[in-house]
Amino acid sequence: MSARKQESADTSHHYTAKLWRQTLAALRGRERLAVIRSERLTQRIAGIISAPDGDPAGKARAIELGMAYLEMDDAAKLQFFRTLAKEFDADPAAVEAAGRRLTAATEPEERVAAELELRQALLPPRVELFRQLNLLPDGFRFLINMRADLLPHTRGDASLRKLDEDLKTLLASWFDVGLLNLVEITWDSPASLLEKLMEYEAVHEIRSWDDMKHRLYSDRRCFGFFHSKLPNTPLIFVEVALVNGMAGNIQKLLDPSALPLRPEDADTAIFYSISNTQKGLSGIRLGNFLIKTVVEKLGGELNSLKNFATLSPAPGFMNWLADPAQSQTLTGILSEKECTSLMDLANNNRAHEGLLALLRTRWHEDRKLARALKEPLMKLCAEYIIRTKRNGHALDPVTHFHMTNGARLERINWLADTSPNGMRQSAGIMLNYKYDPASIAANHAKYATRGYIGTSREARQWLA
């Protein structure tokens, strides 16, 4: 990587540090930083937490701590998190005392007082540190990045998981959807913002600036949620194509040589990619809102739009199919003739094994083979998507997301994504989930209560 690229990659970190140095210089009349020795970390944090609201000296100390954090390596960060987890947790004695008072309370007044006290006791003092850090310039971004650093350590460490819960709860309230702005992203958006889209697009890689531009054409739309304190950073974004009919092939959709459609001639909006950009906001509900907010917005702008649907992968299909347990599923679903055919084609006397062997070849380039595999794979995929559950939820994570959201499965598309990744994950199959505003609540409720997966008649045809 060139020196200049390097600068770019580190931008956020450097930018924050630069802002802080300037603020510190303004507060203290000099830029010099106290070094924070690890054995004094606890004392330092305590000092920041107890500073009066808005105290400039407290602010300066918070900057010193933040600067120190930015310089820490992973081990030091872990040490820092452990200190927060251990030394600045809620006081168990206070929690217990408040709990006892609540149990003992008989009068409403007492009960309310005790309940509020218990809530207060459950709020760890470290939350005040997070608040103080958030008051720094760019403090918002710092906390999000800090949580991204913390998350990998939370597995198997209950106290760090609790620390993470505190941070997440705080961020969740600051990033409540009611506080975010839906912003349309276009080719007139800042280059630095589009660069971030290219970096964060998680579903169908944006290969070049040309590709980026094609995705922002007159028959394309892109929307993101933004927070006013992070103006150039989409927290999550969705890419939409305006088309005629339900699009069933991602390569066609992304083909830069296709003639653009006049937006007012389109009857369908296809949501073909949705990506989060901030690891530090994971677990905070944003995606659920984004699709529906965009449906509302597009529906209001373009009267010709009648249908809103996704074009989505089935990312767990091939993994599920590869499980030996699916040998039985296969024989249960496919007809005898289909099984025999698979065995013949694969030259293998076990249908499941044969199928898996065939799927390891470049089968989709062989027309005859592809034709032979269509029925079996579509049936198996329908079985996987519609009938395969875990704990009452769809096994496929994308299906689970859209069902929770109140969509229904509209269509299963054959050879819809023939990219290497699409073949490897989903055997090239993609799905349309349809968002019908009038049915969202009912679909959601059926899925939430009974795990019921709504399907169109067309999709259901592939069920045995």
Next chain:
Amino acid sequence: MSARKQESADTSHHYTAKLWRQTLAALRGRERLAVIRSERLTQRIAGIISAPDGDPAGKARAIELGMAYLEMDDAAKLQFFRTLAKEFDADPAAVEAAGRRLTAATEPEERVAAELELRQALLPPRVELFRQLNLLPDGFRFLINMRADLLPHTRGDASLRKLDEDLKTLLASWFDVGLLNLVEITWDSPASLLEKLMEYEAVHEIRSWDDMKHRLYSDRRCFGFFHSKLPNTPLIFVEVALVNGMAGNIQKLLDPSALPLRPEDADTAIFYSISNTQKGLSGIRLGNFLIKTVVEKLGGELNSLKNFATLSPAPGFMNWLADPAQSQTLTGILSEKECTSLMDLANNNRAHEGLLALLRTRWHEDRKLARALKEPLMKLCAEYIIRTKRNGHALDPVTHFHMTNGARLERINWLADTSPNGMRQSAGIMLNYKYDPASIAANHAKYATRGYIGTSREARQWLA
């Protein structure tokens, strides 16, 4: 009030209702509203709470509820609050169960799980209703106004106070100072915004647009905290005068005929008024931050500024002095000669009674009388401000506010506010509280731990 003025006064209410009607029309294709009968209120609220994230049908129902609220009279609102308080409170059984699990927990994993569960159990379902309302256009303002409606009912009603706590906690996180913007308000600000300042100025009434303009002159400053979702509404604002030396007289400060000072010639910034505008945000810490943030900003902009201080009333002084108990205080503090003098002047053989009688006259217009009262009143005021406490806090609320903030008492000013209000509350006395960035933390700590009120030598001279 003219019809047109009326329109203006109701703006916020009408504006919100208009936005909602439009949104509803867009969501449903028609504007018609279902009427919500009070016996179905509980069911309605439950339906909104259980709607999936971003569900347009849920949003429409939330609008219907909000519209119904806007039309309610006080009694109906109280009924609505009681429903929320009673039917959508935290489940005591769940709280108890989680509490028991926490007590029983032995392993860290268990303990953390139980603690998180307890926190969750303590979160009433009505909070989800507030979140859904906040998603509506102008929902933010609606919730603030709703809390303003609720507050008068919380006295003596524990369950409503708890409901208020829930709303306050939510608003406090959304209005965290880290999420607000400090904005300078000038004569180039929108007239509608300045009109709000004129309406909300709580300390020294803004009498006319001319007066408003004078307060925004080249040697004046005005700053407010704003939330990006309420762009034209200062949540709190402070008015500042740039002067030479510590200003000790509010009438001189506000005199429109005085020659303006060149800002770069001023050595002192006087904060002479600070006002909250939203009852619905009461109890949420904003003022503590505002003064210090403005000190930081002005200090960075104008190098000539050396001192930052307030010119504040002593709003509780006259009330305190009127208490018969102060008869003893008076004789303890004043010299015998002073007491005799008071008795002579008042023609009353009790000094305290005599003083109070004199204070009911237009004494400050009588030069000789005023001269005679100066020493006694300044001493008594010093006693009131510096030595009179309740529960370890300064009795005077303004003193308490600035001490908590880390200021110190700099000067007591004689005949500093001769307006009727100033004479009635503070016998015309005003105080300078000085903000020295380097001493804020220490001042705050001394006051917080020992109730110690920092004073300058000049202020202390009035103590016996």
Next chain:
Amino acid sequence: MSARKQESADTSHHYTAKLWRQTLAALRGRERLAVIRSERLTQRIAGIISAPDGDPAGKARAIELGMAYLEMDDAAKLQFFRTLAKEFDADPAAVEAAGRRLTAATEPEERVAAELELRQALLPPRVELFRQLNLLPDGFRFLINMRADLLPHTRGDASLRKLDEDLKTLLASWFDVGLLNLVEITWDSPASLLEKLMEYEAVHEIRSWDDMKHRLYSDRRCFGFFHSKLPNTPLIFVEVALVNGMAGNIQKLLDPSALPLRPEDADTAIFYSISNTQKGLSGIRLGNFLIKTVVEKLGGELNSLKNFATLSPAPGFMNWLADPAQSQTLTGILSEKECTSLMDLANNNRAHEGLLALLRTRWHEDRKLARALKEPLMKLCAEYIIRTKRNGHALDPVTHFHMTNGARLERINWLADTSPNGMRQSAGIMLNYKYDPASIAANHAKYATRGYIGTSREARQWLA
């Protein structure tokens, strides 16, 4: 005037000077200004004119000249204008030479060259000075104000009138309507901007901020043309009321106690006031465009609007009527009975004299008298407006303006403006001029070629 008001009144002058001092300090490293002695003025101007494009030293000298101008009294300014007029005019010899070459030219090439040369020769060198001044910060405003200073001197002084032509031509190209922005002015506009409206409203005085606010209500509109280099300064603005039917009374229109109409219920937009703000732009066509641009805009926004009309005074009516020559007009138009009645009412045996005497009383407060005067005055006003011409143009300046614009006279309104000014100028009569987009070109053409004044049947009824 208080010191602070004074500051405000001088704002523009001081503001410009302040900007220039700063720029000069940045250019030269110090603020010191050379004093320009009047005997060196010519040399100074020549130096600025000959500086290379964008030369910082030339810019500094231009600032010095500008600063000197700001300090000049009227006599010195006149001296300055005379210098420009005399020393920096087009060179007559060069003009003559080019003229001869043009006359002598036979080939197209020669002819074109000579014509361009002639054009060049006619362009005085002072125009380059104006360009250099325009490059200064706020230079735009400076030039406009300079022309406002110049205008009073141009009467009777041909060389100053020519100087003014140069400046006007330059300003006219810079303020070409194609370069201006139509901006809606609302109660959310900056207070400093609204203050300017209050200052510049030329037709119906805005009496207070309350009055200002009423004129920006939900059923009112205000639009102005702005130049991007003078962002807070409307060059011209128009006030509009949305009403039902053709409004015929200005007091009713401006009554703050009237209930506001829902804009979507209005069928007529009444333009009741149009005011220029910059004397320095007089003679530059703006008003012609403003009304029609606003008609186009409002028509696009509010489908319910069917009619666009003004409510205008007849400012020359009373003056015209007072002319003894109108004695004959009166007897020609009024019936014998009407004349007799006037003589009786006035107790004067000359009808014209009698009428004038009556009009000097508070006649409109006397119901009977008012009723008796209606027919005669309406007929006379119709005669004045529709039939009275000078050089083929309507004598009344407002009528001339709207006829040139392509409007037609729609209605003559009795007791439509009973303010002292309205009574004195127009005997309380006001007129509606209607703008029908489809007829503008035809109306304009008829008036331009034949002086024909388009009228509705209703207006024509008052003609004899």
Next chain:
Amino acid sequence: MSARKQESADTSHHYTAKLWRQTLAALRGRERLAVIRSERLTQRIAGIISAPDGDPAGKARAIELGMAYLEMDDAAKLQFFRTLAKEFDADPAAVEAAGRRLTAATEPEERVAAELELRQALLPPRVELFRQLNLLPDGFRFLINMRADLLPHTRGDASLRKLDEDLKTLLASWFDVGLLNLVEITWDSPASLLEKLMEYEAVHEIRSWDDMKHRLYSDRRCFGFFHSKLPNTPLIFVEVALVNGMAGNIQKLLDPSALPLRPEDADTAIFYSISNTQKGLSGIRLGNFLIKTVVEKLGGELNSLKNFATLSPAPGFMNWLADPAQSQTLTGILSEKECTSLMDLANNNRAHEGLLALLRTRWHEDRKLARALKEPLMKLCAEYIIRTKRNGHALDPVTHFHMTNGARLERINWLADTSPNGMRQSAGIMLNYKYDPASIAANHAKYATRGYIGTSREARQWLA
């Protein structure tokens, strides 16, 4: 080119047409366009010119004409231009009459009147058409593009050249530098704007988005002049590198792997590229201002900057050198030894011929050869740049530009641009022209009056 790229290339044309269709639909209630037959062109234009100010019908007809123009092929456009040139030129009879009146005038009043009349007579009626077109949405861009279409036809056609003069004069007044904004272009600028920079960079091609980003790094600057009516279109832009010492090699300057410098550590700003973007604005002075405005701006922002200079090609050097006439120059300048050496190296007994032959090889990759050629080529280049004139101006166009601007020649750099283009045009030599604010006026004057080319001692050393 893909269909989508195509869309992009045509954007401006299509965008304008789309806007116009919408406006027309709004004006007329339908989108239908009258077709303009060429034989009625004159009549159509006359109709537009005579429409009253702001007439909606006139506006609609102007749109029809504009739409027709957008559809015209080159031949039809030429026809259109010829119509404007012939039918809508100034009236020669009126010019002559006014000329006669001017000659005959004796009194100042008469003289001024005649002169103004002459000016008016010289103003062709087609200028009013341009003004009407400029009133259309996007009309500004339309006129600029129209002039770009016109320019190629003006050679050898006097009447079209005169038409062009009219358009240029109008555009020059609308694009007067005093009306433009200097805007800094950064990586946060709209992608669509940066795309235009990539398209228009005329000096050192921007090869990719990565290259673009490097040119906007922390130690780079880019500024452009913008007009408020063309917000996303830089009219001209300049690229600057902040460096230490006078940069003498363009490849090093553009090397993306070089470590970026902290801006506050740079002592020199190098202007390494300046590009116009609008052919339709050619001949309008912008570049002269841009460099000096940026010098002023950067000087004010970064105190460490001491020098401002360009790194420029000598685009005419190799052409000049190739002229057989330079055989004599060469022998006049080079020492005998140098001539002999050239003959030896080239194996050619004529030094000039030999040199030219050597320059056709990849000589700069041969260290020894390059060393041998350095002295002769540097001397010849100095001769070319400093001493070679035509009509008293520097022959090299870049030298002429910077001398007119008031710069001086600071250094001649060997092997400073080894790109194919750099070798072909300038034998790899580049020049630094230095802008010293204090000397600009003097440098400019010496060059303007005497053709004197200012040089540093270092540059002069290469002169014989």
